[in-house]
Amino acid sequence: MENKLEIYSVSESSLIVYFGKAIDVNLPRDISSYAQQVTHAFPTAILNCTPSYTSLLIEFHPLKLDWLTLQRFISTIKPSLPRNDIAGNTITLPIFYDVSTGPDLTTMAEQLNLPKEQIIEFHHSTLYTVCAIGFAPGFAFLADVPENIRMPRLTEPRKRVPQGSVGIADRQTAVYPQTTPGGWNIIGNCPLQLYDATSPQTSRLKVGDKVQFSPISQREFFELGGTTCLDW
Structure with a gap:
C-alpha cells in the first residue's frame, strides 16, 4: 500500500x-x-x-x-498477505430503468444534455466497487460513477424513497435497501431484497464486492416482485 x-x-x-x-x-x-x-x-x-x-x-x-x-x-500488517475471498464477489443486480421508477431521469437528461438511454447505458456498463456500508442498514456506497453522468444531491431531499431505488450522488451510486428519506437522483429500481435483518448474512453486498447493473424490462421487473411508486 x-x-x-x-x-x-x-x-x-x-x-x-x-x-x-x-x-x-x-x-x-x-x-x-x-x-x-x-x-x-x-x-x-x-x-x-x-x-x-x-x-x-x-x-x-x-x-x-x-x-x-x-x-x-x-x-x-501487509495487505499482500493471503486474503481468501477478500477480493469480493461480482454481483449482478437487475434494474428497471424507467421514469416510473426513476423520476430524476428526465431532469438529468436535460441538465447533462444526454438522452435518457445514454445515461442508462453509461450507468449499467460500469463495474462498481462496494466501498462502504452505512447511512441505513445494508446501504452500500458504490464507486465510481462515470464522470459524464455525475449529478449532485438534490437540493431538497425526498421524505420517502422506495426500497430498491437506484440513485446517483456525485461519483457514487447506490440501491436503497429500505424505504427511507433520501436526496440522491433516482434513475431506476432493483426488485431484489438487498437487506434482511433475519438472515445470517443480513446484507447481500459487502465491502470489496463488485456490482454490475443489468437492465430488465417492466415485465421482468414485476415478475421479480418489483412495484412502481405512484407518488414521488
Missing part, C-alpha cells in the same frame, strides 16, 4: 485507521484485509470492525486487548 497509515485513538476501547484521504476503489480490498487479519489475530477481543471509504474503525474489549498492542500489530 502506497498510502501511509494514520492510527488514532477514538476512545479507551476503539481506534481508527486512515488509509488515505480521497475515495479510491482500490482501498476497500486492503481495508477488508486489515479487518480480517485483526479479527483473526484477536478473535475474543475484537468487537467490531467498521470499514468506510478511507478508514477502518476498530472496537475492542479493553480488558482483553490494549490500544498499544493493537496499534503495533496493525503497523505490521
Whole structure:
C-alpha cells in the first residue's frame, strides 16, 4: 500500500485507521484485509470492525486487548498477505430503468444534455466497487460513477424513497435497501431484497464486492416482485 497509515485513538476501547484521504476503489480490498487479519489475530477481543471509504474503525474489549498492542500489530500488517475471498464477489443486480421508477431521469437528461438511454447505458456498463456500508442498514456506497453522468444531491431531499431505488450522488451510486428519506437522483429500481435483518448474512453486498447493473424490462421487473411508486 502506497498510502501511509494514520492510527488514532477514538476512545479507551476503539481506534481508527486512515488509509488515505480521497475515495479510491482500490482501498476497500486492503481495508477488508486489515479487518480480517485483526479479527483473526484477536478473535475474543475484537468487537467490531467498521470499514468506510478511507478508514477502518476498530472496537475492542479493553480488558482483553490494549490500544498499544493493537496499534503495533496493525503497523505490521501487509495487505499482500493471503486474503481468501477478500477480493469480493461480482454481483449482478437487475434494474428497471424507467421514469416510473426513476423520476430524476428526465431532469438529468436535460441538465447533462444526454438522452435518457445514454445515461442508462453509461450507468449499467460500469463495474462498481462496494466501498462502504452505512447511512441505513445494508446501504452500500458504490464507486465510481462515470464522470459524464455525475449529478449532485438534490437540493431538497425526498421524505420517502422506495426500497430498491437506484440513485446517483456525485461519483457514487447506490440501491436503497429500505424505504427511507433520501436526496440522491433516482434513475431506476432493483426488485431484489438487498437487506434482511433475519438472515445470517443480513446484507447481500459487502465491502470489496463488485456490482454490475443489468437492465430488465417492466415485465421482468414485476415478475421479480418489483412495484412502481405512484407518488414521488
